[in-house]
Amino acid sequence: MCADTPDYKDTLNLPKTDFPMRAGLPKREPGWLERWNEIGVYDRLREEAGDRPPFTLHDGPPYANGHLHIGHALNKTIKDMIVRSHQMMGHDARYIPGWDCHGLPIEWKIEEQYRKKGKNKDEVPVIDFRQECRSFAEGWIGVQRDEFKRLGITGNWADPYLTMDFHAERVIAEEFQKFLMNGTLYQGSKPVMWSPVEETALAEAEVEYHDKESFTIWVKFPVTEFRLPEADVSDEEMSDEEREGIAAAKAEARDALVGAKVVIWTTTPWTIPSNKAVVFGESFSYGLYEVTGTPEECWANVGERFILADKLAAQTFAKARLEEGQWRRVRDVTSAQLAGLTLQHPLAGVEGANGEWDDARDFRAADFVTDEEGTGFVHCAPSHGMEEYELYRGLGMLDRVITYNVMDDGSFREDLPFFGGTRILKANGKEGDANKAVIDKLVEVGGLLARGKIKHSYPHSWRSKAPVIFRNTPQWFAAIDRPVGDGQDQNGKTIRERALTCIDQVKWTPKTGRNRLHSMMEGRPDWVLSRQRAWGVPLTCFVKKGARPTEPDFLLRDEKVNARILEAFEAEGADAWYKDGAKERFLGNDYDASEWVQVFDILDVWFDSGSTHAFVLRDRPDGTKDGIADVYMEGTDQHRGWFHSSLLQSVGTTGRAPYRNVVTHGFTLDEKGNKMSKSLGNTIVPEEVVKQYGADILRLWVAQADYTADQRIGPEILKGTADSYRRLRNTLRFMLGALAHFEEGDRVAREEMPELEQWVLHRLAELDEVVREGYRAFDFQHVFQQVFQFCTVDLSAYYFDIRKDALYCDGDTERRRAARTVMDLLFHRLTTWLAPVLVFTMEEVWLERFPGEQSSIHLQDMPETPADWRDPALSEKWQMVRRARRAVTAALEVQRSEKVIGASLEAAPVVHVEDEAMLAALKTVNFADLCITSDISLTGDPAPQEAFRLPEVENVGVVFERAEGQKCQRCWKILPDVGTHSHPDTCARCDEALG
Template structure:
């Protein structure tokens, strides 16, 4: 091989990539500039104008709470929503995203109260509307902060006109929805045990409760039999409870006919206060031995106790004789909730302190009343956790004042100890202990809650609307009619609706929309259209503060002010507020529509926003306000543990954006199985940075190469096979991308596009075509066809990924199209389905199989430093598979393998030839190329010097130089 003297600077004659699109993204600096540019150019308004007249696609935003900086869960949620709305916008829809905020409720009120406490002020001495204004200002401040943080994530929406639950119009519409429900007779005042936060002084919904480990006092209590089966007259029924403080509220003992019970006698005892020899006790047979161990006694079974013995039996309350208030019979009642898995087989039933207790009591009430037993439910605990007058001996009449269940700080009061001491005094404490278990806590204060019977406002779940339907039946049908992604969400929500109790709406707080009704002493609601109209008109003009203003009762009742109607002072559960957002957002905004196409939130919202929106809409409109529900999981650290400040494993989106950029965070979201819980930490972020760099460099190379694109087209039928293969892949990907966006399967899209960019483009197509793109003559059809394919690939790849990586794709698009406004105003390119050529793809799969063996062999040669570049090789390829031979024989296989020559032999290669285990029919013998190295293309050929004008280049390169010379380029 010889080399000639180069007479020209051939590098200046090559079509080498030229672009100002940098290799390094510099996202933390560039992204804020892009956000500012979008705002300055009015991108949101441009999007709305460009989409005018298109079908609407509406993702309704579940409102975050306006009380702090956004966290990683917010980022995940908003990015997913943004990708969905952008993807539909770029596929022929008017996809308008309107952000919203939840503004009412305890978390904000609590913050203002904390400020008062720090200053030694009493909230109750401040005029209520002054206090409410402070809450309003607090929420407004955080809305402004979160707005900027969401924009920094690249979220595009109507941030100038968001919805907020505290807007006057919103408050009027929320009140209007309540009045609609009241008009149907579905709103009622009732007394039921509800979860109550002593710390926060309010009722809580299930969605406001989380379960944490808690250590409870446990007691076993004897209830002496007082009536019923004569054979059991001197026995006691034993119950077990983890809430000793509820004993004063006991009104029954529940048993199960499915459980085998027995009468036992104590034969020996080794305890300080428990049962003694000779006592007779009734237990479930399966639990008697365990109970004996707890009390340090020995038992002898005397006889069976049948369900018929228990039915009609009564016992004394263990506090009989305490304060004179417990001289009533405690009946035994059948309960489906009773098991013999733990305890005694009998369940202490305090209908004012538990849902199952309440339901069992109410089921038994008609029969009990027929027996002359009162079914009134006592109010044993007040809003501060103190025993009331309904607990004689331990209530206000006790020396030193009433016992307390939980104090203002969420700590245990003295109620348990007082109850236990009284039971010991009466000789009725069987045993005591402690138990660690999960127990409901307020998710705001993180303090335990109690179940207490209080008057509250409810919406029926099972009351007939008058058309044969109930709220429960309507909601269950709506669930069946809704698409759930993932599908498991449907069963989860259905199970909640099937078993949920009536919807408790009232909260005993100040900041929120009031339950704006008037009621009589019995709880009957005033239904008067004129009164309601005055209420709604005032709320629209002045907000819900009008309800609390001086003279509000007289103003709204008008001529009925002299009637004995009581103005309800409770406020609505904030879940009713957020459950009504579809009304004042989807229905009332002409740029949106009802119902929404999609609701998307975390999986906890099956009991939260999805749930309350479903109930509210079914109560007032008979169907769900959404057609589809998408749920995402929660973000854990890299070990799969929950993020918490105390562990120091919190990943803040602000930190990720400041260090790496929002597009890195967005890429992480796009590459996760977001339907499940995800993991995030430094190594996960670095993995996504690496993927991003490869993708960015692919885009950068295309931009540089397209700098030489004159826009000329080659008919697809006249293109080389390789170009037609790439167009076939583009068409396949177009279908995959569109279906992926329809299925909300972003990981599938991202994985496919990244693999396409890295494996099929950078490592294959671009690698093969670099020689033609850089060196071919200006008139080369091969070069023009390749540029046309790269142009198509660029347009598709950048627009397909624009919803996911809005900053990077914007930068790339404007680099290619500097006069354009934004990539986000584009539509996905229309790709002809007929480009798909399965036969061609099958052929090239075989070609690439052979190529993989060749490149493997050459990699060994490079590693051993026998060659420096694959162009120094001209390997011999042995193939025994006829199909593989047929695939490669009509190709320029040397060009495909990026070698200067190649020989195909239809035989098995020598024993020392290079082979891959999974391609047994192909072997490669590396051979050094012969000829002369072209000074321009570096290919080694036999025709270097064939053109006297350019004696040191190949004939192909000489022809290209002649064309360039004629064009005046050299």
């Protein structure tokens, strides 16, 4: 530029915005939270809802016990995106956060505090203890509420639901009473999963499976008698020879089998003292085997005979350290012969046993025996195994086979010979001394053939992480196959029938969730409702003193009694059940209190959370008219948890499901796909991510992940997320700069816009449909991918790149006003489309344009997009234009990399287009402007050999030529007319712009 050439920089329409390149989210986000609270965004949306259709996501309550982990952040962010997106699509989208407040984890924490102080829980009045649990929960609710709000989660935080609120406790009791009154509640004594450490029954949802090393033993049960079944023909019809033959066969079998041992295999030696039977497989092949030789260390003796399934004999003897040649098969043993055997417990007649095991063991066929492992025989302790329990219940023999040898803490009853007081597990969940005591005693009396250890998947309490046992205890159940006496039979007569029917009335995301829950419902047992703890809602019922559970008057069913209980709970909470005189108060003058026993078990917390639809959706003014939620959304583990219990509870009391949609997310893993654990040091704490990056980055990670599968997170993944955020932020910043001082008078109608702008509007119309469909389907990953690609590829790398020249250098032209109009339309759509994901950033962007005390992006809806913006023919034309442009820009990039040119404006390429339709399309647009060159020549002539070709763009060849003329000192285009106008060193366009 000559010394006397003016500096035209100040004459350009350069972007003007205070929107910073660096977000500074960790410091700035709390300010927006305060602002939303001050202007009451959530409440204003409710107040201004008018006749908007309601949309309710019902919150699966997190447990009020400890700081949030990354799974909480994922869960609540997905919920928030669902709520916000539906609000901005025209719904009155309500979200009532809630907390699960009762149950063992909190009770366990208070007990831990007691133990540290040397305090005995049993000496503390139960109401005082419950108050300490309540205070503990209240403290953590406050902590978690602040942590959730920091993530930008919207909702009715001022009035959440708590399962320990008095009204909630009243409704939970009321829902329980419906089971009491409709005939599905019963008391039974059956094996349930029991935690000796926590001293309570557990539901399947409270159990997780981990590998455990267990003792495994092969035990000898001596045969003491043999009776061959009577012949099919009468004695009179037999010949003397036939009678003699049968007698000889009986004698031969008796001599062979009496004194032999049936061998069982078990991984729970502690159940041997509770053995009541042995069962076999009726269709298996069994044999009698004799030991012919033994090594030095062996618990088998030469001449000892064992009955085993033939398929498993060799491996059983190998476990007993017997080699081939040290045992032989003597004879077949038929199922009829097995059925004639009488077995004795290995501890029968042992000195000091006091006759505990002297009764003969029952011995019969059962269909749950397999010949895949073990010995072909299964030892039965029906108090500790569900299959054995079901077998003997079906036979009507439970009174003969149920034992009560194991106490609440997993110890054997004190008076049990040899083993009294020994424990299956120690108080810390480690292996106790019971298994060893049983094994040692069996070795001592010669009852053991072999022993070993096995590693297998075994149920553990998810709270204490300690193994559980199966233990027969009196518990309260909801019968899921008994007809429900409420007359609501539209979906089935039983709880199971209703649940299976309702599952197919629900939309599942992903669809595999349906099959998962359906299979669980098909095979699940009756619902164990009772827990032997103190902190929760009690089973508000009374039983007749001295009556059997099977008798009709065992349970008191009286609506007046129920009503008195509910009235007290509403006013005083569930503590009313534990106050002095509670029984007399509730029974009133209608019953003699001395004839009734008050039940003090508490309800399973899954019944609490499963009942939330009643006191949240049904009872609250911001609930739903029909008591049904539009969406339940939780992790995949809730197919056996909250989704499951909510369905059971709802179909048992209302006959239908409490939800229309069920959305499921996977688990969160580290970057290598490993489960997070403190011991591995690979945990990602939401608070730390927020401190380093800001909550919007964490939210963006959620939006970019396929939450329906397991997701990975870690430092490198978060860096990538932050990079995507920066690219998106730059797009928004450019738009803000270009829209400085934009006014309604600047707006241009679509039909007056250049085709390029009309094409952008077409893309907006296409994308609007994609975004809405994606949000309605809860597919945030697809929504964000499409919007992000549009911003970075269609806008930043294409439209914005092309229109920079017109925006900066044009005067008040139609083209510039059209571009700014499109920018405004883009602004309103991009900010509302992205607001459910990037709640803080979109607020910042919005306020940059529309500041004001009451202004907020979260008070806006997604703008409706006119249908006539769609123009498929125009889109097809501009796809051709864009393909040709790619070939030109690629050709220029070669020249730039070889340093032939420094910028594309130095070029005026010749473009050979051998496709007639494409050439015709290119001649109708300013192709030089689109390619950001100073000039361009279009020809239909075949491209010369030296022309640049892009393989994916057929029929286009580009020959590089330099632009001719001088460089305009304002727009930097090289044009022949520069220097011929009134303003020095400018082109005609810039000269006109300068006036």
